[in-house]
Amino acid sequence: GGLSDEEYSAAIERPLTVVKQESEGTDENYQSSYAIHCAALELMKLDNFDFQYTFEDKDSYTEYMDRYKTVYTEKSDLIRAGGFKIYTSLDSNLQEMLQADIDQGLASYTELQENGKYALQGAGVIVDNRSNYVVAIVGGRGSEDQFNRAYLSARQPGSTIKPLIDYGPAFDTGEDYPTRMVNDHKWEDGPSNSGEHYYGNVTVREALNRSLNTVAWQILTDIGVNFGLDYLGQMEFQKLTYVDNGVPSLSIGGFTYGVRVVDMAKGYSTLANNGIYNDRTCIVRIEHEHDGNLTKDMTPATKQVYREDSVFMLTDILKGTMTSPYGTGRGLSLANDMPAAGKTGTTNASRDTWFCGYTRYYTTAVWVGYEIPRDMPGVYGSTYAGKIWKNIMDKIHTDLPPLDWEQPETVELRADEKTGVEDYFSTTAQLRAEQSLHDKEQQKLTDELNTMVNEFEAKTIQTVEDTYDVKTRYKNITTKLPLLDDGDLRARLLERTETKYDEFETIISGMSDTIIMYEKQRAVDAAKAQEQAEKDAEKRREELEKQTRKNEFLQALAAVEELEYQKPDAQQLVQDAIGKLPLVAGDPQQQELSNRLDAAINRISTLPTAQEWQKKLDEEAAKKTAEDSQAQQEVQAQQKRLQSTLS
Numbered sequence: 001g002g003l004s005d006e007e008y009s010a011a012i013e014r015p016l017t018v019v020k021q022e023s024e025g026t027d028e029n030y031q032s033s034y035a036i037h038c039a040a041l042e043l044m045k046l047d048n049f050d051f052q053y054t055f056e057d058k059d060s061y062t063e064y065m066d067r068y069k070t071v072y073t074e075k076s077d078l079i080r081a082g083g084f085k086i087y088t089s090l091d092s093n094l095q096e097m098l099q100a101d102i103d104q105g106l107a108s109y110t111e112l113q114e115n116g117k118y119a120l121q122g123a124g125v126i127v128d129n130r131s132n133y134v135v136a137i138v139g140g141r142g143s144e145d146q147f148n149r150a151y152l153s154a155r156q157p158g159s160t161i162k163p164l165i166d167y168g169p170a171f172d173t174g175e176d177y178p179t180r181m182v183n184d185h186k187w188e189d190g191p192s193n194s195g196e197h198y199y200g201n202v203t204v205r206e207a208l209n210r211s212l213n214t215v216a217w218q219i220l221t222d223i224g225v226n227f228g229l230d231y232l233g234q235m236e237f238q239k240l241t242y243v244d245n246g247v248p249s250l251s252i253g254g255f256t257y258g259v260r261v262v263d264m265a266k267g268y269s270t271l272a273n274n275g276i277y278n279d280r281t282c283i284v285r286i287e288h289e290h291d292g293n294l295t296k297d298m299t300p301a302t303k304q305v306y307r308e309d310s311v312f313m314l315t316d317i318l319k320g321t322m323t324s325p326y327g328t329g330r331g332l333s334l335a336n337d338m339p340a341a342g343k344t345g346t347t348n349a350s351r352d353t354w355f356c357g358y359t360r361y362y363t364t365a366v367w368v369g370y371e372i373p374r375d376m377p378g379v380y381g382s383t384y385a386g387k388i389w390k391n392i393m394d395k396i397h398t399d400l401p402p403l404d405w406e407q408p409e410t411v412e413l414r415a416d417e418k419t420g421v422e423d424y425f426s427t428t429a430q431l432r433a434e435q436s437l438h439d440k441e442q443q444k445l446t447d448e449l450n451t452m453v454n455e456f457e458a459k460t461i462q463t464v465e466d467t468y469d470v471k472t473r474y475k476n477i478t479t480k481l482p483l484l485d486d487g488d489l490r491a492r493l494l495e496r497t498e499t500k501y502d503e504f505e506t507i508i509s510g511m512s513d514t515i516i517m518y519e520k521q522r523a524v525d526a527a528k529a530q531e532q533a534e535k536d537a538e539k540r541r542e543e544l545e546k547q548t549r550k551n552e553f554l555q556a557l558a559a560v561e562e563l564e565y566q567k568p569d570a571q572q573l574v575q576d577a578i579g580k581l582p583l584v585a586g587d588p589q590q591q592e593l594s595n596r597l598d599a600a601i602n603r604i605s606t607l608p609t610a611q612e613w614q615k616k617l618d619e620e621a622a623k624k625t626a627e628d629s630q631a632q633q634e635v636q637a638q639q640k641r642l643q644s645t646l647s
Helices: 005-013 030-046 058-080 092-105 158-173 204-210 213-223 225-234 248-252 261-272 308-323 384-396 429-458 464-483 487-510 512-561 570-579 590-604 610-646
Strands: 015-018 084-088 120-128 133-138 181-184 200-203 276-278 283-288 302-304 341-346 352-358 362-370 411-415 422-426
Touching (some): 030 058, 030 092, 030 133, 030 283, 092 120, 092 133, 092 384, 120 261, 120 384, 158 204, 158 213, 158 225, 158 248, 158 261, 158 308, 158 341, 158 352, 158 429, 181 213, 200 204, 204 308, 213 225, 213 248, 261 308, 261 341, 261 362, 308 341, 308 411, 308 422, 352 384, 362 384, 422 429, 429 464, 429 487, 464 487, 464 512, 512 570, 512 590, 570 590
Antiparallel strands (some): 015 084, 084 283, 120 133, 120 362, 181 200, 276 302, 352 362, 411 422
16 A cells, blocks of 8 residues: 555665675666666766767767766676665565566466566556655566566657657647647558547547547647657656657657656656656665765756646546546546546557556556567557556555645636637647747748758859859848847858858959850840740730631621521621621631631521421421320320229
8 A cells, every 4th residue: 555654764764785796687686776777877967977868960879878888887887896875765565566466467478488588578667756756666577587677678658658748748839738629630651540540620638538649640740849859858768869850750659769667657757746857766865885975965856847737737638548438548547536647558569558647646657568579469558558557556545545636827627719618728828829839930940041041151153143143042041030039040140141242242253244244145135035025925916816806707607507597687697797707807717717608698598487487396396295195195094904904
């Protein structure tokens, strides 16, 4: 069950003594290996090592990793050489409970690897949200396996990453909120939803509860991949690399290497603590036999990673993972109505499955997957990982009173003005959304101007045409620069532009005679082009006029040719057509059209008179009526025969 304050204080005061004979991969267990790892990091902090978690490019990543590995190995070896006492927050009772739940939860999978370890593995981490310490860390099945997957391995997190990298940062911008509508649809080269189900327009709340990949992808793309990735860096996620930069698949857990279970636990603990990240690990105190308490001045570093109102709304949505009719973790609600929030995670073909969840008291992250990744059909985050999470969380919350999160003053419950749906809203979201939009526009302008100035500096003048291009580029840059908010950057870009333009002006000055001759020739060419354009326009006007006149005659000719009888106005139609014959004078078809009119006029005398035409129409109508009457009589006769057959 839960620890009292007295029991907790006593537990963290118990030292974990690291003896000289221990070395990595020999006698270390999950607790001691993690403690040594964290102690090495603490010693690095004492030496003011500059930790880094996200990287701009390959060079910065390689340089940092070389430096990190060198210093980390030095501190780790120093600890293993002996002379240290490490006091930790790791609770052996909680450790045994978590180990037992992982072992029992996966007991039906008995396949072994060649090294004798279980093929299907699991790992879990528990963080005490009140102290921010890691209190239990299990790195695999059984206590004999000394490889601690909870901090040494990186696995793809699937949808468990969505609250941390997509929705949390998006809520912070003010542009996204629980009732915002997003279109869930499949597009070319985009992600697929589980089961290929797509729901059209859905709220952000429903999208996260259903764990819709297409919506998460759109949200991270909209706020900027690196903007979301920076949040993981602020929470000290290890295993990130420069290759992850700008990759939209991060939105659904597609990382280069993956993430660690312990980092996911600390990330979700940040959500549990109103968006505040605390860099505590499991180290309470480190003593050295000669130098005494090395960490007496050690204080945890905290930072507000997510806004408090964003986290409150996000937590309320994540409660729906277990309680919503379409939540992916239905059935995992904790006992005694303990308020809890969480998220399932399942990668492609279920190669990695997760459940990360939290209460006001504890955060637990659980991973289940094969040591060598392979498909696990029918296994999801809500099955083994989710059940392990529920089992351990129910146990460690025994006798703890239900405790919910307090609604911040900047959050209100009201109806959405567009949809009428009632939900939580941040009262400052609109201002932040406007600022976010402005920031995006400024970033776009910054990128555009950097590119323009770089290309301007790379430009060379080889021809007269190049001099005009240079002047156009200069004008475009100097027109856009005043729109840039960053005064320092604006000044630097202007200085670079002016410096380069001064070089160009020297070259242009030396080409003045050539430019004058070129401009004269351009003027002559322009005059010739204008003259030709006017001639072409005149020709087109003449052709259009001829065609219009011809069409006028053709309409009059058609009226004569289409006569079916000697109409009273036949002679008037003929005179109209004859009068319009001059309209086709000079046309290549003039004679042909004249012959057609002559034939049409001669044809009139052969047409029936108006009386004869009417008589013909009357006879045809009478004939049609007689035929219809005959057909009706035949049908009636057939009906009588059929009825007589029945009787």
